[in-house]
Amino acid sequence: MSLRKFNFLPILLITFSVNLFAQDQSRSSLEKERNINIDKIEEAEKILEETEKSKDITVGRLNVINKQINNRQGLINNLRRDLKIKSEEISTLRMLISSLKNDLKILNEEYSEMIYYSYKSKSSLDKLTFVFASENYNQMFRRFNYIFQYSKFRKNQIQEISEVSLELKDQEKNLIELNQKQKNLLNNEVKESNKLINLKGKQRKIISNLRQKEKDLRREINDRKKSLEKLDKLIRDIIRREKEFLSSADELDLLEITEGFEKNVGKFDWPVRSGFISNRFGEHPHPVIKSIKVKNDGIDIQTSSSTQVRAIYTGKVSTIAFIPGMNNVIIINHGEYFTLYAKLKNLKVEKGDSVSEGQVIADLVTNKDGVTQLQFQVWKNNIKLDPEKWIIKK
Numbered sequence: 001m002s003l004r005k006f007n008f009l010p011i012l013l014i015t016f017s018v019n020l021f022a023q024d025q026s027r028s029s030l031e032k033e034r035n036i037n038i039d040k041i042e043e044a045e046k047i048l049e050e051t052e053k054s055k056d057i058t059v060g061r062l063n064v065i066n067k068q069i070n071n072r073q074g075l076i077n078n079l080r081r082d083l084k085i086k087s088e089e090i091s092t093l094r095m096l097i098s099s100l101k102n103d104l105k106i107l108n109e110e111y112s113e114m115i116y117y118s119y120k121s122k123s124s125l126d127k128l129t130f131v132f133a134s135e136n137y138n139q140m141f142r143r144f145n146y147i148f149q150y151s152k153f154r155k156n157q158i159q160e161i162s163e164v165s166l167e168l169k170d171q172e173k174n175l176i177e178l179n180q181k182q183k184n185l186l187n188n189e190v191k192e193s194n195k196l197i198n199l200k201g202k203q204r205k206i207i208s209n210l211r212q213k214e215k216d217l218r219r220e221i222n223d224r225k226k227s228l229e230k231l232d233k234l235i236r237d238i239i240r241r242e243k244e245f246l247s248s249a250d251e252l253d254l255l256e257i258t259e260g261f262e263k264n265v266g267k268f269d270w271p272v273r274s275g276f277i278s279n280r281f282g283e284h285p286h287p288v289i290k291s292i293k294v295k296n297d298g299i300d301i302q303t304s305s306s307t308q309v310r311a312i313y314t315g316k317v318s319t320i321a322f323i324p325g326m327n328n329v330i331i332i333n334h335g336e337y338f339t340l341y342a343k344l345k346n347l348k349v350e351k352g353d354s355v356s357e358g359q360v361i362a363d364l365v366t367n368k369d370g371v372t373q374l375q376f377q378v379w380k381n382n383i384k385l386d387p388e389k390w391i392i393k394k
Helices: 008-051 059-120 124-132 137-211 214-244 248-263
Strands: 276-279 282-285 293-296 299-303 308-310 315-323 327-334 337-345 360-364 372-380 383-385
Touching: 008 059, 008 276, 059 137, 059 276, 059 299, 137 214, 214 293, 214 315, 214 327, 214 337, 214 372, 248 327, 248 337, 315 337, 327 360, 337 360, 360 372
Parallel strands: none
Antiparallel strands: 276 299, 282 293, 299 372, 308 360, 315 327, 327 337, 337 372, 372 383
């Protein structure tokens, strides 16, 4: 009988652990992404409920539906990636279990051989005769060592059988748990897919209703265009006037604020604590009347009612004005940079006030259609910038 020492269990477990570690990292990232998606869905649902209180079908409601569709699709894609990882884990685990069963079979067969061998060489006298029948001292030492190693190997074999058996039970339990998790993920995917289908149905219905009100939509587009033109003139006048009356002492203070502002590109907190970007910077097709391109000098952030607006950085209130279609407007000076906040009520600051980063400056207006939306702009001198590049990506 040949004596072999098995080292397959540590090798198998190391290989499996390496795969599992990589999968754990992917799963952790997926869980984090999934939680963010769920938060966005819950946030948008609250906003949607407020817009649905109005009987009128509006672009604001369509914006929320579009956002919900994107959120749901993101969640479904996340679930599908997680399902793929679970399938890979289950496949790897099944291979491990199969290897463990095969190794356990080999161990048991070899142990049975040892028992049979021990039965044939019944007495310790036979072993001693075998040792003392050696032709020389070296041979006697080798035979003695062989018997010692054989006895040790037999004990190790029993221990290894026990370890493999326990490991096999643990991995079979893990397989049952993974199968259940996979089943739960599949159920969640089906539920989210059904919700997505319902949302797309709502989207088609809203677009159809809005197209029937094209005349009203065109009037809204023109009114918004006029409001943005007035905002544009207001901020350009403020920038020009402040430059004219700037002293050398002021220039030093403003230089420091400018540098501080520039260092925070992409790091500023949003001016509102919740919501989503419903209308991005620049020129793009209208969400309903695709033949019309609408222009935005900033971004619109749609949020829930009673939302407070906060200054994104330290600065000084340059002006407060009222513009039809934009309600109250606050412009804050940050050196060479200016931030503009529109559609406000319950103003908390006055012209000339110094404000700190994160300070509440006003509440947001909710219009008759139940839509609460901030118009937010960032300027450097007289150049319009994309505010989305300055705030934290959500």
